[in-house]
Amino acid sequence: MKLSDYARQAGVSYKTAWRWWKAGVLTGYQLPSGTIVIDSQPEQTRPLNREVCQASDSTAARLAGFETKLEALQASLHQAAIERSHLLAELEAAKRDRAELLTLVQQLLRDLQSLNFPAPARWPSEVGMDYTHLEMLLADGKWREADEYTWLLLLAITQQETAGCLGLEDVAGFPQTDLQTIDRLWVDFSGGLFGLSIQLEIFASVEYAYPEFCDRVGWRVRQKWLYYDELNFSLNAPAGHLPVCVWRKRSCYGVGFVSAADSAIAFANRLLNN
Known part of the structure; x- marks a missing residue:
């Protein structure tokens, strides 16, 4: 059913x-x-x-x-x-x-990348000089190494490495931008104690008298002209004590055929853009 x-x-x-x-x-x-x-x-x-x-x-x-x-x-x-x-x-x-x-x-x-923008230079140079190593030495407070390297830079920029000295014409034709960069590096990292512009101010204050200038920056002490090894490579040094660009062995000798006094005048004129 x-x-x-x-x-x-x-x-x-x-x-x-x-x-x-x-x-x-x-x-x-x-x-x-x-x-x-x-x-x-x-x-x-x-x-x-x-x-x-x-x-x-x-x-x-x-x-x-x-x-x-x-x-x-x-x-x-x-x-x-x-x-x-x-x-x-x-x-x-x-x-x-x-x-x-x-x-x-x-x-x-x-x-x-195709636009190929040039990288901005932290420390400008007219001749393409790289100032990174000098910056590192100054930042580390290695004042003597920085001074010796600065001298090598001056020779390299003027292409006087073989001669080992600068003539007055080399200083007179030194690239203005590079001279300002070297000065700014020294001034910045020393807190305004060292630098070419600091030396120029002192040099002008003694009316460009080289012996009195050396007394002021500590290159001559009690009428004694100091040798390079006798310099004070520290922040306890007098203002303008570094860098040494107008002499190398002793402060009264100069370098090559140019006296230290004449070199100092030449650097002062170049800094003043004369």
Whole structure:
């Protein structure tokens, strides 16, 4: 007997009969087509008491609750899948944007390099001289090494390394920018104690009298002209004590065929741009 026929004969709804069958109250089988066939007759299989009916209804209610929860879970999983798909799409878009931005930055760097801007010189030079080493020596307070290196710079700039001395024409033609750079390095790192411009001020104050100038800067002490090794290579030295550009062995000798006094006048004139 079909379940629908059983429900009609038993005087119950098809839904109630279906719940009884699902709860095992009714015996039967289900055809491949989906039709449910009941073995029992209505009068034989109909629940005999209220407890059995209530039990079947309770079981059916639980099943319906499980189905509702399952449907809610499936809906949540479906929504999560949709959100995951959106997030993956946004991630792919972000990757594309990042790749495009990286490409633009690389192109910008190549464009900037192609412009070939010259690096600004911290210490300018008319002849391309690099003053980094002198800067390092002065910054470290290595005053003697800095003075000896300054002398080598003067020879290199005037191309007098072989001769080892400067003529008056070398000083007169010395690049003005480089002379100012050397002076500024000494002045800056000594806190205004040393430098060619400091020496010029002192030289002018004694009306360019070389002996009196040497007394003031500490190159002559109690009428004694100092040798190079006797100089004070520290910040305790008198103002203008360094650098030594007009003599090398002794303060009264000068260098080469030029006296120290004449060299001092030549440097003073060059600093004054004369």
